[in-house]
Amino acid sequence: MSKSEPSHRRGQVVEDKILQAVIDVIAVEGTMAVKVDDVAAKAGVNKTTIYRRYPNRDDLVLAAVLAQADIAVPIPNLGDLRSDLLAMVQSVADTATSSLGRALLSASATSPELDAMRPRYWHQRFAAATEIIARAVDRGECAAPDDPALLVELTVAPIHFRASQTGGDIGDAFLQMLVDRLVASL
């Protein structure tokens, strides 16, 4: 057992630099613009080192994205259902309009691995949101809904839809309207 971490690693430092370089590129030019040679240069690392850690370009991009997505989605806790929902919905709107968010969440034009990652990301968010609702139920603010995840989904979808498709305005009025509809159905 005393397997004292066979880690010979100066690795973690290098890995962080690499993934950060990838994220930097994605945020500005999108996932398609990520070139391994460029990443190596920006990270001050040799191309070979990258390929030693990630079998191919797609896996590299995926790892970077996952590292970003893993920063836990905060669960607002303001003590009031409407406030919590508004904070969460605002957070969704922020990522949906940020260039990094758009790059990460744009379907197609990416790798199958990224496609597989999106559902996990959203389930994470849904879990956070249902937690909000569960707390409100505990406080006696409202009745427990049949399918809280679905309600959250129907609330979040229009935000992403406007951001990625219609280009419609995503302002306070819109977000409040969505929250109102969710609360009304409780």
Place this chain on the structure above:
Amino acid sequence: MSKSEPSHRRGQVVEDKILQAVIDVIAVEGTMAVKVDDVAAKAGVNKTTIYRRYPNRDDLVLAAVLAQADIAVPIPNLGDLRSDLLAMVQSVADTATSSLGRALLSASATSPELDAMRPRYWHQRFAAATEIIARAVDRGECAAPDDPALLVELTVAPIHFRASQTGGDIGDAFLQMLVDRLVASL
């Protein structure tokens, strides 16, 4: 006036073959799988000819997708509100799940033309859907809503959301639920 089309063109025929070849590939394997050499082969045309018409690969794909997008969205008229809405919602689901539709509607910052086209596409669909509702109101099936376009938007968004983000199931049950919620709010 007698500008008798300086067209020396045997071109239109060739152009159609090229774009059709691109569409064929997209429909099966997606936009990423489109290789200029392959397209040239499938279209029975030389690679040079393609590059004489389209400056680069992206513009070629874009041209093919835009040509497909111009086919008008049909407005179902089955004489019943629920039936019309279901048909329309089903049509949205079909395009959202087809690889051609995904190519059209995926938000990739790589083509401003596509970005500009998406809102128009959806407004066209919204117009068709509000037409459906307007007819139902005329028939006395329901009251006229404040903002029919918004209702349609909230109905369509979850479909596209599941198709492009969560990968959630888009079946009859889901579509009917969406339509039910729309009808209920009339």
Place this chain on the structure above:
DNA sequence: AGATATTGCAACTTTCAGTTGCGTTAGTTG
């Protein structure tokens, strides 16, 4: 038929992904 635009063809260059062998550096252990 003759002029001209369009296409075919082949041999390029360029870019980027991914690989390989070997030398070098930096942690780990005694």
Place this chain on the structure above:
DNA sequence: CAACTAACGCAACTGAAAGTTGCAATATCT
């Protein structure tokens, strides 16, 4: 501190696909 070893740097590769160029062949219009 010395030796061992994993991780890294370096350079020169291969391979696939994008994009280019000059010239010959062919279709279309007048």
